[in-house]
Amino acid sequence: MGRISIAWQVLVNGVFAARVTKLLETPTTIAAPVQPVAPPKLVAPMRPLRSDAVTLLAAFQREGRLIDFLKEPIETYSDAQVGAAVRDIHRDCSGMLERQFALRPVLDQAEGSNVTIGANAKNGRIKLTGKIGDNPQTSGTLVHHGWLVTKSEVPIWTGDPDAATIVTPAEVEVR
Amino acid sequence: MSAQFVIGIDLGTTNSVLAYSALNEAQADVQLLPIPQLVAANTIESRSMLPSFLYQCTSDESAARSFALPWNADATFTVGHGARSLSAEFPDRTVGAAKSWLGHSKIDRHQPLLPWHASDDITKISPVTASQRYLEHLVAAWHQAFPDAPFAAQNVVLTVPASFDASARELTREAALTAGLPPTFVLLEEPQAATYAWLNAVGDRWRKLLKVGDRMLVCDIGGGTTDLTLVEVAADHGELTLRRAAVGNHLLVGGDNMDLALAHYVAQLFQAKGMTLDPWQSVSLWHSCRNAKESLLSVSGPEEYTISIPGRSSRLIAGLVSVTVERIHATDLLLNGFFPNALLTERPARGRVSGFREIGLPYESDTAITRHLAAFLNQALAGENLTHVLFNGGVFKASALRSRLLGQLQSWYPDAPPEIVDGSDDLDFSVARGACFYGWTKLRDGVRIRGGTARSYYVGIETAGLAIPGTGRPLKALCVVPHGMEEGTEVDVPSDPIGLVVGESARFRFFSSASRRTDQPGDLLPRWSPEELNETDSLEATLPTSATVPGIATPGESGLAEEDYVPVTFHSRITELGILELWCVHESADQRWKLEFSVRDDVER
Numbered sequence: 001m002g003r004i005s006i007a008w009q010v011l012v013n014g015v016f017a018a019r020v021t022k023l024l025e026t027p028t029t030i031a032a033p034v035q036p037v038a039p040p041k042l043v044a045p046m047r048p049l050r051s052d053a054v055t056l057l058a059a060f061q062r063e064g065r066l067i068d069f070l071k072e073p074i075e076t077y078s079d080a081q082v083g084a085a086v087r088d089i090h091r092d093c094s095g096m097l098e099r100q101f102a103l104r105p106v107l108d109q110a111e112g113s114n115v116t117i118g119a120n121a122k123n124g125r126i127k128l129t130g131k132i133g134d135n136p137q138t139s140g141t142l143v144h145h146g147w148l149v150t151k152s153e154v155p156i157w158t159g160d161p162d163a164a165t166i167v168t169p170a171e172v173e174v175r
Numbered sequence: 176m177s178a179q180f181v182i183g184i185d186l187g188t189t190n191s192v193l194a195y196s197a198l199n200e201a202q203a204d205v206q207l208l209p210i211p212q213l214v215a216a217n218t219i220e221s222r223s224m225l226p227s228f229l230y231q232c233t234s235d236e237s238a239a240r241s242f243a244l245p246w247n248a249d250a251t252f253t254v255g256h257g258a259r260s261l262s263a264e265f266p267d268r269t270v271g272a273a274k275s276w277l278g279h280s281k282i283d284r285h286q287p288l289l290p291w292h293a294s295d296d297i298t299k300i301s302p303v304t305a306s307q308r309y310l311e312h313l314v315a316a317w318h319q320a321f322p323d324a325p326f327a328a329q330n331v332v333l334t335v336p337a338s339f340d341a342s343a344r345e346l347t348r349e350a351a352l353t354a355g356l357p358p359t360f361v362l363l364e365e366p367q368a369a370t371y372a373w374l375n376a377v378g379d380r381w382r383k384l385l386k387v388g389d390r391m392l393v394c395d396i397g398g399g400t401t402d403l404t405l406v407e408v409a410a411d412h413g414e415l416t417l418r419r420a421a422v423g424n425h426l427l428v429g430g431d432n433m434d435l436a437l438a439h440y441v442a443q444l445f446q447a448k449g450m451t452l453d454p455w456q457s458v459s460l461w462h463s464c465r466n467a468k469e470s471l472l473s474v475s476g477p478e479e480y481t482i483s484i485p486g487r488s489s490r491l492i493a494g495l496v497s498v499t500v501e502r503i504h505a506t507d508l509l510l511n512g513f514f515p516n517a518l519l520t521e522r523p524a525r526g527r528v529s530g531f532r533e534i535g536l537p538y539e540s541d542t543a544i545t546r547h548l549a550a551f552l553n554q555a556l557a558g559e560n561l562t563h564v565l566f567n568g569g570v571f572k573a574s575a576l577r578s579r580l581l582g583q584l585q586s587w588y589p590d591a592p593p594e595i596v597d598g599s600d601d602l603d604f605s606v607a608r609g610a611c612f613y614g615w616t617k618l619r620d621g622v623r624i625r626g627g628t629a630r631s632y633y634v635g636i637e638t639a640g641l642a643i644p645g646t647g648r649p650l651k652a653l654c655v656v657p658h659g660m661e662e663g664t665e666v667d668v669p670s671d672p673i674g675l676v677v678g679e680s681a682r683f684r685f686f687s688s689a690s691r692r693t694d695q696p697g698d699l700l701p702r703w704s705p706e707e708l709n710e711t712d713s714l715e716a717t718l719p720t721s722a723t724v725p726g727i728a729t730p731g732e733s734g735l736a737e738e739d740y741v742p743v744t745f746h747s748r749i750t751e752l753g754i755l756e757l758w759c760v761h762e763s764a765d766q767r768w769k770l771e772f773s774v775r776d777d778v779e780r
Contacts, residue, residue, distance in 0.1 A: 055218075062215055068491045077492055084483045085492045088463065099222070158243060159217035171487070 050164040064092035106146030183610025189398035192607035212255030216241035229270040230258035263458035273305035310354035332614040337364035338425035342712040366393035366404035369567035372609030391563040401426040419626040421555035430570040437464040444498040472573035519587040627659035635684030652700040658692040665748035669697035672742035680717040714770035
């Protein structure tokens with residue numbers, strides 16, 4: 001349990017606080033002294049007043065203009081026109097995804113190969129399709145390797161609360 | 176508190192990186208520090224690089240705290256990715272390439288000059304202050320991540336280009352100390368850092384890969400600069416050691432020049448389609464060209480690459496204009512512009528100097544890196560053979576460039592073509608990683624690259640003689656520091672005594688040479704070619720005015736001078752940390768005065 005959680009529990013949880021007091025009063029055989037809770041470092045308070053979801057949209061727009069692309073009606077364009085725009089958007093957005101989430105396959109094997117199922121089916125890592133009987137399946141063909149995040153580091157937003165809905169500001173050129 | 180970490184900092188021209196390794200491990204485990212920074216107004220992200228750009232906020236932005244950081248709520252400027260993005264639209268408010276200014280001795284680098292040519296309402300800072308701000312940001316980012324390991328207590332290594340002379344290193348040191356680096360921090364040359372990164376990757380096998388007498392060229396082409404170094408393999412008490420044998424001049428040409436050249440060509444293609452690009456689109460084009468360069472010049476690259484500039488409105492496909500760049504044209508432009516096939520005897524073309532020369536950064540007039548390389552190898556190897564080459568720098572992600580350079584080297588040395596040494600894959604980070612690993616080996620007695628000073632240094636002495644009206648007295652160069660002088664040594668410079676006037680400041684012109692490697696202290700050069708000696712900041716010392724300085728020759732006795740003067744000789748010293756110190760020593764009495772670098776504008780030059 002970290003120092004901050006211990007401090008918090010001592011404040012709110014009477015039972016826990018009593019245990020801690022008892023521990024501190026009872027001499028122990030441990031030679032090292034109990035680590036005192038370090039005073040928090042002086043840090044200017046941040047203002048995280050926007051949901052991470054909107055911050056993520058803003059990042060997609062800033063890095064790759066994904067929102068502009070998704071909001072533009074593409075029915076009238078040819079494949080070549082759409083393709084020309086998409087390559088840069090793909091490159092910039094996938095770079096951003098990698099930095100913030102570092103997505104990896106759930107199963108490392110090549111798609112189309114045979115894989116063993118085992119205990120993974122129970123905890124949401126594997127979705128079974130095809131002939132699912134009552135007897136537990138042991139193996140099958142990997143159709144889609146799945147994706148999982150290895151981190152979640154959306155940028156921190158520090159703007160004013162009234163700007164919390166702004167994904168990207170309007171741009172006005174002044175002459 | 177004792178050090179818990181060894182830290183390596185790459186203070187680059189375009190990007191800065193911090194690498195660290197915990198000291199309580201058995202092996203060096205070098206990690207990169209994620210650096211929190213503003214990537215846009217009110218948006219903080221951690222990235223592994225900190226672009227070396229500084230943006231001066233407008234008063235509205237400062238009031239709104241748009242660029243506040245956890246450690247600086249009242250920021251009036253921002254450093255990093257956000258500053259780099261803003262440099263596109265607001266180049267007047269952004270400082271970039273401050274490091275290149277540090278190496279430019281013809282201006283006073285303590286003067287607030289940057290942003291260069293900005294209007295008066297924008298706060299200007301000096302190149303030294305800009306470098307200090309980047310380092311301060313790195314130090315603050317460290318404290319966010321490791322609040323229990325104060326930066327000033329750790330072992331720190333900071334890199335500088337090998338071509339930086341004593342004056343530029345002194346200014347870097349000054350910026351670093353003000354930014355909070357510990358006084359015991361060490362400066363390491365960037366190509367050496369790249370070599371250490373390779374040593375870290377290859378481990379003890381390096382002794383099997385290299386043998387005594389091998390010579391390795393380290394070719395470091397970064398965003399804005401090219402740095403060339405020669406490392407020799409020698410034996411010391413039966414053990415293989417590495418020794419930095421020679422360095423090249425500081426060349427202001429690099430990957431950014433290539434991207435710009437390609438962008439210029441592509442902008443013309445857009446113009447043919449009736450589209451003129453605005454500044455934002457031009458920068459977007461520059462970045463697209465960087466990607467195009469890497470793609471078109473790779474081994475299995477495509478035959479053509481489409482560059483699209485989207486519209487500025489929300490309908491980006493509607494406003495899209497595309498051009499196609501063919502591989503042939505890109506290869507032609509980049510390879511022939513920057514890596515033309517050259518003979519070993521060729522030299523870089525000297526640009527024609529007109530009567531006027533605008534004061535600014537001395538960008539290379541000849542961008543052919545192969546010719547600069549030929550000049551360097553000719554002077555550094557002096558007929559010996561080159562056995563290995565190590566490439567470093569983001570530019571070498573494009574494999575066609577590696578092949579071209581390797582091909583050139585093999586054509587110059589057909590009998591014994593040099594082998595390429597596989598550097599680390601992390602071309603953007605190897606300098607910082609290498610610096611960290613160097614710090615580690617220093618403490619753990621691992622393999623070290625011995626160096627000594629990269630250049631020899633000279634003091635300009637005016638010779639006595641007939642004074643011709645209108646011209647100065649002839650100048651001779653007295654060698655005070657030989658090439659390769661080891662750290663922690665000092666030497667008396669044997670020479671005739673020189674008269675210093677009491678009460679006035681004595682100024683000496685100061686020169687360095689990367690090519691003259693046999694001059695010894697006391698050698699007096701009557702003349703030299705401009706390529707041999709480079710002038711750097713002058714040195715000055717002020718003697719006290721009082722008559723307590725013994726042994727003063729008074730006018731009556733000497734009959735020469737009108738004022739009191741003191742006869743001195745020079746004494747030079749390289750400290751343990753590699754800093755050059757030059758002293759004037761009184762001939763008979765036991766008094767000495769230290770010469771300091773003078774960075775005032777020298778009008779007489």
